[in-house]
Amino acid sequence: MRRKVLAMVLSAVMTAGVLAGCGNSSAEKSTADTKGTDSKEATYTVGISQFAEHGSLDNCREGFLEGLKEAGIEEGVNLDVILDNAQADTGTAATIADNFVSKNVDLICAIATPAAMSAYNSTKGTEIPVIYTAVSDPVAAQLATEDGTPVGNITGTSDALPVEEQLKMIRATLPDAKKIGILYTTSETNSESTIATYKELAGDYGFEIVDTGINTIADVEMAAKDLVTKVDCITNLTDNTVVSALQTVLAAANDAKIPVFGSEVEQVKNGCLASMGIDYVSLGKQTGEMAAKVLKGEAKASELNYELITEPSFYGNTEVADNLGITLDESYVSDAAEMFDSIEVE
Template identity: 65%
Template sequence: MKKKISVFIVLTLVISLLAGCSGKKDGQVTIGIGQFAEHASLDNCKDGFLAGLAEEGYKEGENLKVSFDNAQADGGTAAQIANDFVSKKVDLICAIATPMAQSAYGAAKDTKIPVIFTAVTDPVLAELAKADKSPNGNITGTSDKLPVEKQLEMIRKVLPDAKTIGILYSTSEINSVSAIKEYKAAAGTYGFEIVDSGISTGADIPLAADNLLEKVDCITNLTDNTVVSSLPVILNKAAAKKIPVFGSEVEQVKIGCLAAVGLDYYDLGVQTGKMAAKVLKGEKKASEMNFEVIEEAAFYGNTAVADNLGITLPEDLVSSAKEMFKEIEAK
């Protein structure tokens, strides 16, 4: 009888340990969310990520504990955040934006902690994945790759006489370097020349914007975290010269970009959260999941900006828009 009881106790302990390791829905899990910079699109990623987890049964305050930190666009801080999550032995790290994902990958690669990234433009160039989208370790997630050709096609419709497009980017963000290369390769097809200006820090942006605005007919914005964090500065300078600025996603259009063909970062976050849930449930390992690219790209326009610039947005774009804005949101 005692032997049977002992066996029962051992089995119960083993099952409990396995349940804890597999991240079952009915057991609490702890995740670390590291965000590289503070701006609306990345904030939407985080909110969407938590919503995606909630849809799959992981709800903060119930069976999910979240440790969140923001690197404020500083690479050294991003590395510290990632190392802190590893030292806390979280069950999973969510890394928002390319520099944060690279830091998390470096910190966790010799551990068993899975990393799920989001808002990474080119996971292959960032050395987080292989060319076939398979992971370079226990890491996977979602890409916010820009629909470059659709954006160029839209700009040509809105500005039929434009010849030059300016792009500001941070030389330290490889996601931006990748996007610049793609823009330059495609621009000629639509009759454009790309004039790019690289900056090292946010402090360089005012002067760089002034210089760029003297050379171009319009500016198109990337998902560059350093530049997006200072986007209001660029918008104010461009508005004073009546030069249109195009965004890369909906939040940029809300605060003063004329238009964009881009994705919804909240939806991207939801998609990422559902991938993370599969890992937490033990259904898949991050190392077994290819990274995903959100397929939907929609048109967003701001009629208040158009009126200020004396531009009429083409009716076919307006009628197909996912959302149009009639005012400029304060930032």
């Protein structure tokens, strides 16, 4: 009987030891799960809302991801990207922003003014920061105050056009020109603001600005054909709808034998004569650096004034110049950031 009781006691002790061991394994598993959770928390989800599909905005997106990567936030490593394109439709831009909010992304990158305005409206009442890029006039878009201070949890980079430098370059290229045409979308705040600057400065260089407003991309062809009959040249803005239909504008201008000046390098590559513009990949990288600070908790978007690139560069296309019988000013060509000897249409 005593042997039987002793055996039962030993069995109970062994069972308790096994259970205790199981308890330790569970604790270790729990710790491992916690570490896994910490690892997941270090992965960021960023929604990128791109208003339209064209070279300059694509370059902004590329630069944005490069800027994040240089700051240690890399897609496929610790960054998940949700990319959506509004195809130049403001209603779609609003839907995209609402969708990002519903997914509770860590940050929204809004590329171009309509996308930025939509993202700002959608994120009101949330803690989701918005970092924009390619917004020509953040103040006119009511995304910043006159001194550059954000109006909320939103900031970014501006692609304000170097209007005076562009006018100087056009005058050097076309000594006898009098009228410059500008095609723009009436719903794009950035375009209206830039046209006002053109009209303010044009007289200083002996120019008159003739502007034509459109509502949708379907209006571009008729408007362009009418505008080329009234002017000596056209200068493009960073108007997303017009730039999306650049080849339509160029076709009308080529038929009229007048040049189109671009607002950035991609437009010159695709058939514009020349531009005093900015590098949109660099602009995007600058935006990515700002976004990285916000994601890492080093600063809040509401604490960062918007930034811009202040030094424009000259880009020229010699094939376009030859086709039009125009000689590009050598002082610009010699200091060009990049020259193209062919027209590259994607």
